[in-house]
Amino acid sequence: MPDHRLSDPSLTAQGAPRFRRVLVKLSGEALAAPDGYWLHPPTLAALADDIARAVEKGFEIALVVGGGNVIRGARVSAAGWIDRATGDSLGMMATVMNSLALETALNAAGVTARTMSAVSMPTICETYARQPALHHLDKGQVVVLAGGTGNPYFTTDTAAVLRAAELKCDAVLKATQVDGVYSADPKTNPDAVRYERLSHDEAIARDLKVMDTAAFALARDGGLPLIVGSVHAPSSVTAILTGAAPSTLVAP
Secondary structure, eight states: OOOSOOSOTTBOTTSSBSOSEEEEEEOGGGGOOTTSOSOOHHHHHHHHHHHHHHHHTTOEEEEEEOOTTTOOHHHHHHTTSSOHHHHHHHHHHHHHHHHHHHHHHHHHTTOOEEEEESSOOTTTSEEOOHHHHHHHHHTTOEEEEESTTSSTTOOHHHHHHHHHHHTTOSEEEEEESSSSOBSSOTTTOTTOOBOSEEOHHHHHHTTOOSSOHHHHHHHHHHTOOEEEEEOSTTOOHHHHHHTSSOOEEEOO
16 A cells, blocks of 8 residues: 655655646635625735745745635526526626735735636736736736636636646645545544545545536646645645645545
């Protein structure tokens, strides 16, 4: 059985960062205020400062942010008053709002950021296309990818893995509420064990919910590593990528 307690899955044996270009997947709920308001400026500022530190350390960052702090298409369509495709379209527009807010915070933190939307909104932001997005990343700019895949029935998890594959990212970092993948829910099971490293097949065999099924299948088939960690203090994107904070690496 593989050793799941490696000392630092984010580094090579020589101590250098294993991943340089990383797509960071953030939930929309991570941007919400404690009182339930859809955006929390201090949280946005802290995230932007965190990403700025990662860029300063030489990481190339693309971002996908969900829209769950505003609306969830699947949830509203399940209530029966709107069809799923329309609900998902509302969710895609919510991700554009979140992305523009994050772009603004990144620019205020001294990082050049560009929002690119899979849903064309040319008077608001740039329309996503692979070659311009690669050009922005090559110039050291942060690309904030909005609009999901541009299609209903696909989550922003799937959009994150798809864009990571398109943009030649070394890994996807999924920011969650906990600092990795556990054998059980650590909030309810004190005996839950955090894995340092898993293969895609092991995660499937153990029924570990790393990402939704479509996203995980795409990552597995493309051999794309997934890093799962928390951006809640004391963790951060920079700390996870440099190995200073705990996480789980899911890799071939």
